[in-house]
Amino acid sequence: MTRSLARSNAQFRRASTRLPLGVASNFRYWGDDRTIYIKRGRGGRIWDLDDNPYIDYRLGYGPAILGYADPRVDEAARQGMDIGGVFALSTEREFTVAERIAKMMPAAELVRFSNSGTEAVMAALRLARAYTGKESYVLVEGSYHGLFDAAMWLVALDDWDPSRTDREPAVMPYSQGVPEAVRPLVHLTPMNDANRLEDLLRRKSHEIAAMLIEPIMGNCCGITADIAYVRAVRELCDRYGVLLIIDEVKSGFRVARGGTQELMGVTADITTVAKAMANGYPIAAIGGREDIMRRYGRGVAHGGTYTAHSVALAAAEKTLEILDETAALETIAAYGRRLQAGIKRILDARGVVHCFAGHPSMGGLFFAATPPRDYRDWKRSDYSFYDALARELHEEGVLCEPDSREPWFICEAHDDSCLAETLAGFERAVDRTLET
Numbered sequence: 001m002t003r004s005l006a007r008s009n010a011q012f013r014r015a016s017t018r019l020p021l022g023v024a025s026n027f028r029y030w031g032d033d034r035t036i037y038i039k040r041g042r043g044g045r046i047w048d049l050d051d052n053p054y055i056d057y058r059l060g061y062g063p064a065i066l067g068y069a070d071p072r073v074d075e076a077a078r079q080g081m082d083i084g085g086v087f088a089l090s091t092e093r094e095f096t097v098a099e100r101i102a103k104m105m106p107a108a109e110l111v112r113f114s115n116s117g118t119e120a121v122m123a124a125l126r127l128a129r130a131y132t133g134k135e136s137y138v139l140v141e142g143s144y145h146g147l148f149d150a151a152m153w154l155v156a157l158d159d160w161d162p163s164r165t166d167r168e169p170a171v172m173p174y175s176q177g178v179p180e181a182v183r184p185l186v187h188l189t190p191m192n193d194a195n196r197l198e199d200l201l202r203r204k205s206h207e208i209a210a211m212l213i214e215p216i217m218g219n220c221c222g223i224t225a226d227i228a229y230v231r232a233v234r235e236l237c238d239r240y241g242v243l244l245i246i247d248e249v250k251s252g253f254r255v256a257r258g259g260t261q262e263l264m265g266v267t268a269d270i271t272t273v274a275k276a277m278a279n280g281y282p283i284a285a286i287g288g289r290e291d292i293m294r295r296y297g298r299g300v301a302h303g304g305t306y307t308a309h310s311v312a313l314a315a316a317e318k319t320l321e322i323l324d325e326t327a328a329l330e331t332i333a334a335y336g337r338r339l340q341a342g343i344k345r346i347l348d349a350r351g352v353v354h355c356f357a358g359h360p361s362m363g364g365l366f367f368a369a370t371p372p373r374d375y376r377d378w379k380r381s382d383y384s385f386y387d388a389l390a391r392e393l394h395e396e397g398v399l400c401e402p403d404s405r406e407p408w409f410i411c412e413a414h415d416d417s418c419l420a421e422t423l424a425g426f427e428r429a430v431d432r433t434l435e436t
């Protein structure tokens with residue numbers, strides 16, 4: 001093992017004096033001696049303060065879909081900068097970007113912008129409540145929809161006994177500070193169980209405004225909804241007067257131009273998109289059915305000082321143009337398939353049982369014969385091998401998230417040399433993991 005983190009460790013100690021955990025976001029803290037600080041990123045690679053190179057499969061949790069510092073997008077962003085930033089007034093590009101989103105994702109008949117996925121989902125839920133006049137909502141177990149209070153609820157599986165069919169696991173807040181007052185509004189349901197959802201809606205639909213779902217769970221190792229399940233969800237929402245919010249913050253403009261909705265042939269009432277839409281510049285959007293979205297003109301609050309910032313908007317215009325009009329997504333998916341085939345060869349040769357979940361552009365690696373069908377499956381599985389392997393991969397300069405729930409993200413700039421280096425590193429990392 002040759003990787004030194006001396007400078008990152010020193011930076012950690014310095015940063016900790018001013019930033020809690022030494023970082024700007026809790027998820028970036030990987031331990032006192034493992035937290036890395038980044039100097040720069042180019043294409044599919046990043047370098048830390050110690051100049052250790054990494055082939056990056058995190059891509060900032062997905063946004064850098066074309067690769068870091070893509071010259072086409074950055075040139076557009078510079079033009080956006082020339083416009084002047086923020087005016088608390090509108091600019092022409094809002095319309096052109098909204099037009100592009102509507103073309104790529106037909107569920108987004110009308111569009112509004114936000115600065116982050118959290119803001120977009122928060123806005124979508126408020127809109128659903130305003131439209132339906134109801135307040136509670138359904139989340140899929142194991143999902144992540146952002147940091148706002150309504151989204152921060154987990155199913156507590158640690159002390160749950162799956163053999164006790166008479167008792168459901170408890171629902172618990174993801175964080176201290178999430179008000180207890182929200183709890184009665186939250187309903188959790190396991191992925192891929194339409195009967196369970198129907199039972200819930202039959203009993204509670206009079207109070208449920210919306211069902212939120214990420215059909216390919218970008219925060220739970222790519223657990224994927226069966227097409228039949230998504231269609232059943234659509235049908236049940238219609239039958240019970242519940243709006244369907246499909247959260248495509250990670251999957252949108254990535255797994256297909258029209259996200260999971262295009263792949264699965266289902267249409268949301270409200271859609272949220274973010275990460276891939278501007279190759280890393282901070283912008284998100286809420287798109288939806290015209291009659292729902294027009295509520296923004298009739299009493300539903302939406303705004304934000306930085307909303308549709310001229311730099312992020314220009315970056316979004318260029319990124320979406322590339323994703324829509326070139327073969328970038330096909331290139332990305334092809335790389336993902338080759339990566340998975342290479343990993344499979346290595347693991348099969350060593351008799352390591354494994355499978356992939358999700359989509360090749362955001363695939364989960366799972367050490368079991370079949371992919372998890374819901375969060376309970378993942379929780380019951382042995383993910384200690386993944387955790388150990390991830391550490392070894394980092395030593396090899398292959399950067400995946402240490403938490404196996406985060407899929408491996410692919411960008412257009414991942415090329416043949418990235419693939420060859422990744423697989424060579426993967427082979428050595430697996431062998432070391434198996435030895436220990």
Ligand code: PMP
Nearest residue numbers: 116117118144145146247249250
């Ligand atoms: N929804 C989904 C599906 C996400 O993956 C995320 C972020 N990982 C969010 C919402 C929140 O987005 P942000 O981090 O931009 O607030």
